[in-house]
Amino acid sequence: MLWLLVRSAPHTLPISRRVRFLSQIPYIFHVAADWAGKPFDDSEPSPPKKKFPSNSAIGSWRDKTVCSHITSKLRSTGEDFLFYTNARQNSGMFLGVADGVGSWSDRGIDPSIFSQALMYYAHEHCQNGKAGEPTSGTSQEKEMTPLECMQLAYDDVLADDFVEAGSSTACLVSLNASGILQSSNLGDSGFCIIRSSSLFYNSPSQTHYFNCPRQLSKLMSPGGADKGVIKDFPSAAHNCSARLRDGDIIILYTDGLSDNVFPGKPAMLLGVLLNFWTAEIVKICTLARSDSSPEQTQAQIIAQHLIHYARLCMFSDRVSPFETEARRNRLFWRGGKVDECVT
Numbered sequence: 001m002l003w004l005l006v007r008s009a010p011h012t013l014p015i016s017r018r019v020r021f022l023s024q025i026p027y028i029f030h031v032a033a034d035w036a037g038k039p040f041d042d043s044e045p046s047p048p049k050k051k052f053p054s055n056s057a058i059g060s061w062r063d064k065t066v067c068s069h070i071t072s073k074l075r076s077t078g079e080d081f082l083f084y085t086n087a088r089q090n091s092g093m094f095l096g097v098a099d100g101v102g103s104w105s106d107r108g109i110d111p112s113i114f115s116q117a118l119m120y121y122a123h124e125h126c127q128n129g130k131a132g133e134p135t136s137g138t139s140q141e142k143e144m145t146p147l148e149c150m151q152l153a154y155d156d157v158l159a160d161d162f163v164e165a166g167s168s169t170a171c172l173v174s175l176n177a178s179g180i181l182q183s184s185n186l187g188d189s190g191f192c193i194i195r196s197s198s199l200f201y202n203s204p205s206q207t208h209y210f211n212c213p214r215q216l217s218k219l220m221s222p223g224g225a226d227k228g229v230i231k232d233f234p235s236a237a238h239n240c241s242a243r244l245r246d247g248d249i250i251i252l253y254t255d256g257l258s259d260n261v262f263p264g265k266p267a268m269l270l271g272v273l274l275n276f277w278t279a280e281i282v283k284i285c286t287l288a289r290s291d292s293s294p295e296q297t298q299a300q301i302i303a304q305h306l307i308h309y310a311r312l313c314m315f316s317d318r319v320s321p322f323e324t325e326a327r328r329n330r331l332f333w334r335g336g337k338v339d340e341c342v343t
Contacts, residue, residue: 032299037078078340083123092131092176101167114166121153131176146172146184167217179244187213194249256341259322260313
C-alpha cells in the first residue's frame with residue numbers, strides 16, 4: 001500500500017511566486033508503503049518463478065525498493081509491485097502500483113515479472129520528469145503526466161526481452177508542489193482521497209467483466225494473437241485531477257484491498273488511528289530515538305494497519321466487495337478474496 005499525507009509548509013508562498021521559486025515547496029508529502037503477498041497454498045500447483053537477477057538493473061531496484069521498508073526479514077509483494085519517487089527540481093512526486101495478472105502462471109509465465117518491470121520503467125521516467133502545473137504554461141520544460149509515464153513505461157516493457165509475456169493493471173499518480181493531483185488508472189487497482197476523515201474521492205474500477213480488469217499486456221506470439229488474452233492500452237486509462245488540501249490522505253492500492261474492504265471503511269479506520277496518533281506517535285518516536293518525523297511514523301503505522309485489516313477481511317466470512325460484485329453477476333462467493341495486497 002502507498003499511503004500519503006499532505007501537509008502545507010509552514011511558510012507557503014503566494015501563488016504569484018510559487019512558479020518563480022520552485023525550490024520553496026508549499027506542500028510536504030509524507031509517504032509510506034506496506035504489502036502482503038498471497039499465502040502459499042500447497043493444494044495448488046506452484047506457479048513458475050523467473051525472477052529478475054539481483055545484479056540486473058530491475059532486480060537491484062526491486063530489492064532496494066522492498067528492503068527500504070522492511071526492518072526484519074524480507075517480505076514478498078507477490079505478483080504486485082509499487083514505486084514512488086521525487087520529481088525533478090522539487091516539483092512534486094510520482095507514485096504507482098501494479099497488479100500482475102495471475103492467470104499467466106497457467107501458461108508458464110511468472111506474473112510478477114510484468115508488474116515489476118512496469119513499475120521500474122515508470123520510476124525511471126518519473127525521476128527525470130517534472131510534476132508541473134498543468135495550466136501554468138510558464139515553464140519551458142514540459143511536465144510528465146501520469147498517462148505519458150504509463151505509455152513510456154509500457155513501451156519499455158514491450159521492448160524488454162526478459163519480459164516474455166504478461167499483464168498487469170496500473171495506477172499512476174503525480175502530486176505537484178502546489179497541491180495538484182493528476183492520475184491515470186487502468187484496471188481494478190486504484191486510489192482514494194480521504195479528507196477530514198471522510199472519503200472525498202475513490203477512483204472507478206475498470207473491468208471487461210467480473211474479475212477481469214482492464215490490463216496492459218505483452219503477448220507471447222509474434223503476431224500478438226494469443227487466444228483468450230486481454231490486451232488494453234494506456235489510452236483506455238481513466239484520468240482525473242484534483243486540488244489537494246492540507247491534511248489530505250491519498251491511498252494507492254491493488255485489489256487485495258478493494259476486493260475485501262468497502263470504500264468508506266479506510267476513512268473510518270483512519271479516524272480512529274488519527275485520534276490515537278496525537279500523543280502516542282510522538283512517544284513512539286521519542287522512545288525509539290527515530291530519525292523519522294512523527295508524520296512519517298504516522299504514515300507507516302497507518303499503512304501497516306490498512307494491510308493488516310485487509311488481510312483480516314480476506315479470511316472472513318463477512319460480506320465483502322468481491323462477494324457483492326459476484327452476486328450482481330449471479331455467482332456464488334462467500335466472504336473475502338485471498339490475494340496479494342499492496343498499499
